[in-house]
Amino acid sequence: MKNKNQHIEQFPLTPNAKAGVFIRNMQGKTVEEHDISKPHRDNHCQLMLATEGRFQLNIDFENVEFSTPALICVFPEQVHYSIEVDAPKGWILNFDPSLADQELLQLMQNKMNTPLSLEPDSILFYQTTSLMALIEKSQSENTNKFIHKAIHSLLNGLLNLIAGEIIDSLSPQNQKTSRGVIIKDTFSQLVKQHYKTWKQPAKYAAALAVTVAHLNDTVKALTGNPVSVHIQEASILEAKRLLYFTDNSVKEIAHAVGYEEPVYFGKLFKKVTQMTPLEFRKQFRD
Numbered sequence: 001m002k003n004k005n006q007h008i009e010q011f012p013l014t015p016n017a018k019a020g021v022f023i024r025n026m027q028g029k030t031v032e033e034h035d036i037s038k039p040h041r042d043n044h045c046q047l048m049l050a051t052e053g054r055f056q057l058n059i060d061f062e063n064v065e066f067s068t069p070a071l072i073c074v075f076p077e078q079v080h081y082s083i084e085v086d087a088p089k090g091w092i093l094n095f096d097p098s099l100a101d102q103e104l105l106q107l108m109q110n111k112m113n114t115p116l117s118l119e120p121d122s123i124l125f126y127q128t129t130s131l132m133a134l135i136e137k138s139q140s141e142n143t144n145k146f147i148h149k150a151i152h153s154l155l156n157g158l159l160n161l162i163a164g165e166i167i168d169s170l171s172p173q174n175q176k177t178s179r180g181v182i183i184k185d186t187f188s189q190l191v192k193q194h195y196k197t198w199k200q201p202a203k204y205a206a207a208l209a210v211t212v213a214h215l216n217d218t219v220k221a222l223t224g225n226p227v228s229v230h231i232q233e234a235s236i237l238e239a240k241r242l243l244y245f246t247d248n249s250v251k252e253i254a255h256a257v258g259y260e261e262p263v264y265f266g267k268l269f270k271k272v273t274q275m276t277p278l279e280f281r282k283q284f285r286d
Helices: 102-111 123-141 145-169 179-194 201-208 212-223 227-245 250-256 262-273 277-285
Strands: 021-025 045-059 062-067 070-074 080-095
Touching: 021 123, 021 145, 045 123, 062 070, 080 123, 080 145, 102 145, 102 179, 123 145, 179 201, 179 212, 179 227, 201 212, 201 227, 212 227, 227 250, 227 262, 227 277, 250 262, 250 277, 262 277
Parallel strands: none
Antiparallel strands: 021 080, 045 062, 045 070, 045 080
């Protein structure tokens, strides 16, 4: 059996994206680099500003439906595809995450888990549409290396505006950058980086210079789940992706996400998803 990665792969930025940024007007006639109606994942960030239309997407096996205008961001490694898109208008901005201010990107990853609704007559809507149009115009001119630098600056300006809106949308209590919020957000980033090898909460507590009990109490108070659940969920999410994209055995996938005992991994997968790994593969691939 052929490895499914040979057919549905992790797509890079278009070769035309010399600046590490590529913008597409959804109303234009630009040919897609890949079929977005099929589940896939990218090695870049994809920021969509939808100004009109109806959108139903699937991101990491969860359906996401939203009305316009709205902003939504898909991050590297997330499995996604469009279920139904009707009369779309707006832009899709693909960019290499290394070009973005990492503090902004981390904020968006932590807080922008759902579409960000915009008011059509708001300042943010005017600012984001203006910047998207300017980035598109700059890309089409592409006259010299300074255009690339200008596009990078416009990209980070756009992300700063979005980050400001995210902060403003938080409740006054959550706007305070408390020690607990910092611990939780940093823990979330560490989990994304180390879930394959750091299975014990003590690893994260040591990295954050806090006790295991304090880390667990803080994370549970802010998210509703203890540290161990977040570690398990990160591992199971990547396992789902591999079950869909590859024909690797359950044993191979268990090892890939950091579990040496396939039997334990199978029990954990079923506990989290209510399905065995093979039942999940059959349901989503067939």
